[in-house]
Amino acid sequence: MKNSLFFSLMIVSLATSVLISLALGRYEIELGTLWQFLAWKFFNIGETPHEVVLLTNIVFDIRLPRILAVLLVGAALSVSGGAFQAMFVNPLVSPGILGVLAGASFGAALGIMISDSWLGVQLFAFLFGFVAVLVALVVAKIYGKNSSQMILLVLGGVISSSLFSALLSVTKFVADPYNKLPTIVYWLMGSFSAVDMNTLSSVALPLLFSTIMLSLMGKYLNILSLGDDDAKALGVRVAWVRNSAILLATLLSTLTVVVAGMIGWVGLIIPHIARFLVGADNRVLLPMCALLGALFLVIVDTLCRISMNIEIPIGIATSLIGIPIFVLALRNAKKGFV
Amino acid sequence: MSFYEARNLHFAYNDKVVLQGVDLCIQEGSIVSLLGSNGVGKSTLMKLFLGLLNPTCGEVMLKGKPLKNYSIKERALHISYVPQSTQVAFAFCALDIVLMGRIAFESCFKRASKIDISLARAAMERLGILHLEKCTFQTLSGGEKQLVLIARSLAQGAKILVMDEPVSGLDYGNQLRLLETIILLSKEGYTFLKSTHFPEHALMLGGYTYALKKGRILAHGDTHETITQELINELYNTNIALKQTVCGYPVCIPSFVHIK
Numbered sequence: 169m170k171n172s173l174f175f176s177l178m179i180v181s182l183a184t185s186v187l188i189s190l191a192l193g194r195y196e197i198e199l200g201t202l203w204q205f206l207a208w209k210f211f212n213i214g215e216t217p218h219e220v221v222l223l224t225n226i227v228f229d230i231r232l233p234r235i236l237a238v239l240l241v242g243a244a245l246s247v248s249g250g251a252f253q254a255m256f257v258n259p260l261v262s263p264g265i266l267g268v269l270a271g272a273s274f275g276a277a278l279g280i281m282i283s284d285s286w287l288g289v290q291l292f293a294f295l296f297g298f299v300a301v302l303v304a305l306v307v308a309k310i311y312g313k314n315s316s317q318m319i320l321l322v323l324g325g326v327i328s329s330s331l332f333s334a335l336l337s338v339t340k341f342v343a344d345p346y347n348k349l350p351t352i353v354y355w356l357m358g359s360f361s362a363v364d365m366n367t368l369s370s371v372a373l374p375l376l377f378s379t380i381m382l383s384l385m386g387k388y389l390n391i392l393s394l395g396d397d398d399a400k401a402l403g404v405r406v407a408w409v410r411n412s413a414i415l416l417a418t419l420l421s422t423l424t425v426v427v428a429g430m431i432g433w434v435g436l437i438i439p440h441i442a443r444f445l446v447g448a449d450n451r452v453l454l455p456m457c458a459l460l461g462a463l464f465l466v467i468v469d470t471l472c473r474i475s476m477n478i479e480i481p482i483g484i485a486t487s488l489i490g491i492p493i494f495v496l497a498l499r500n501a502k503k504g505f506v
Numbered sequence: 507m508s509f510y511e512a513r514n515l516h517f518a519y520n521d522k523v524v525l526q527g528v529d530l531c532i533q534e535g536s537i538v539s540l541l542g543s544n545g546v547g548k549s550t551l552m553k554l555f556l557g558l559l560n561p562t563c564g565e566v567m568l569k570g571k572p573l574k575n576y577s578i579k580e581r582a583l584h585i586s587y588v589p590q591s592t593q594v595a596f597a598f599c600a601l602d603i604v605l606m607g608r609i610a611f612e613s614c615f616k617r618a619s620k621i622d623i624s625l626a627r628a629a630m631e632r633l634g635i636l637h638l639e640k641c642t643f644q645t646l647s648g649g650e651k652q653l654v655l656i657a658r659s660l661a662q663g664a665k666i667l668v669m670d671e672p673v674s675g676l677d678y679g680n681q682l683r684l685l686e687t688i689i690l691l692s693k694e695g696y697t698f699l700k701s702t703h704f705p706e707h708a709l710m711l712g713g714y715t716y717a718l719k720k721g722r723i724l725a726h727g728d729t730h731e732t733i734t735q736e737l738i739n740e741l742y743n744t745n746i747a748l749k750q751t752v753c754g755y756p757v758c759i760p761s762f763v764h765i766k
Binding site: 391398451 | 557579585589592593596606612617662668
């Protein structure tokens with residue numbers, strides 16, 4: 169009962185904030201005008217609004233793709249964070265635990281350095297996100313007889329993250345300081361300003377699909393938290409579940425870097441807030457993470473767009489907003505892993 | 507054809523040899539107790555029986571078919587595992603834990619069906635713990651936790667229960683109640699393979715006993731014939747006397763206890 173209330177509330181707030189976000193920006197649209205325009209556009213109700221061309225351009229060509237990307241990225245980061253926290257049975261785990269964010273960042277920087285096209289950058293980011301996770305898994309495999317030993321996976325992730333962070337520094341060091349370096353630095357701060365329909369259409373489906381798939385794995389992640397022997401004896405193919413979760417979370421995280429660069433903290437704090445609302449049962453928690461993450465990021469991104477004359481990089485904003493929230497969430501931590 | 511058996515099992519963790527040639531035969535509906543000192547390989551043997559480990563040599567057979575030929579789901583339909591204790595990191599309620607026994611039957615991305623829920627509740631009712639269904643698992647007492655885990659096995663529908671030291675950590679009353687539950691279930695046709703640190707418990711349950719020492723079976727057979735004073739003293743390096751009470755029930759009396 170309580171949970172369905174939270175879910176309905178979440179969906180209503182999500183819809184409201186998307187509408188408000190569509191209206192706000194450099195060119196402000198009155199909510200009434202926006203409403204009239206959308207009603208006319210989708211349901212053919214009411215009279216044709218003035219400035220149809222301008223409105224169509226602002227709402228559908230500029231703001232909507234960006235907002236959709238924000239929603240997807242917010243949901244993706246939070247769900248992968250939540251799933252990893254469940255899998256590692258550790259509340260301090262974030263989506264980057266296996267090195268995917270460091271790898272994708274290095275890939276993007278490398279792409280900026282050697283390629284001139286945006287697509288090249290995105291491909292490099294995507295590729296190295298996976299390479300980094302592979303490095304983590306291989307390291308874990310070398311020292312453990314099976315990669316199911318979670319502590320080895322964590323250590324593999326630490327090694328892989330450090331490796332790719334170091335490589336990223338090398339790239340920055342050798343990059344042309346007038347032309348390439350600022351682009352790399354700015355990319356790493358994260359931003360949705362470059363998102364257009366092209367980017368959105370190529371990443372939207374995989375993001376949406378993986379987010380939904382991962383949200384639905386809660387039942388299996390619950391059982392995994394009992395330990396491998398228990399889970400196997402209950403008829404669960406542990407390695408298969410774990411590898412699918414890692415694969416989906418890696419795909420999601422690396423795609424967020426492809427879309428918007430590095431956005432920290434979302435994947436760490438949103439699962440905590442979601443757990444505070446609906447409890448730790450992953451069947452409920454993961455869908456809630458997706459909704460809450462989307463809501464959080466759409467609010468932050470709107471603030472980034474409108475609060476100052478220049479746009480604030482969203483990675484900075486999520487950190488600045490995320491840290492105090494995390495400190496508050498830690499108050500709960502003494503009660504245990506809820 | 508025997509029901510559930512191990513043939514010439516060998517097992518080693520890397521180069522540490524644990525089992526060297528174990529034969530163990532379990533009949534349907536019987537209770538088999540495993541005795542042996544710490545580190546003798548009881549848990550390893552049970553994991554082999556569950557298919558959680560693969561023997562380096564030899565085979566576990568279930569209904570005449572090698573266990574490794576069963577898929578992990580098929581295995582879960584026949585054999586269930588009641589662990590010594592379960593680390594539950596999240597705040598699940600007891601019913602959620604019991605429902606996990608149904609996972610092999612549920613379709614991938616669906617919620618538990620009404621049938622699954624009623625089976626889980628029926629299993630809890632049978633063990634007299636239905637009133638705990640909404641309680642958080644971590645807040646339950648040791649005895650209640652064990653019963654919830656047994657209910658999970660019943661909900662799983664498997665007729666063989668493999669229990670690793672089921673009474674460890676329970677108080678005296680809960681130990682006796684748990685043993686009684688095992689006897690009641692075995693009368694209904696459930697088969698038990700359990701390890702225990704208490705020869706007295708094996709004697710209470712009757713059935714069959716296998717005594718394990720240095721990775722080999724030292725003695726086996728009907729519990730009351732197998733467990734002798736000599737066997738206990740050899741297994742545990744103790745000095746006890748096995749006496750019959752007036753009504754013929756055996757009790758262990760350590761040598762430091764002086765009976766007037």
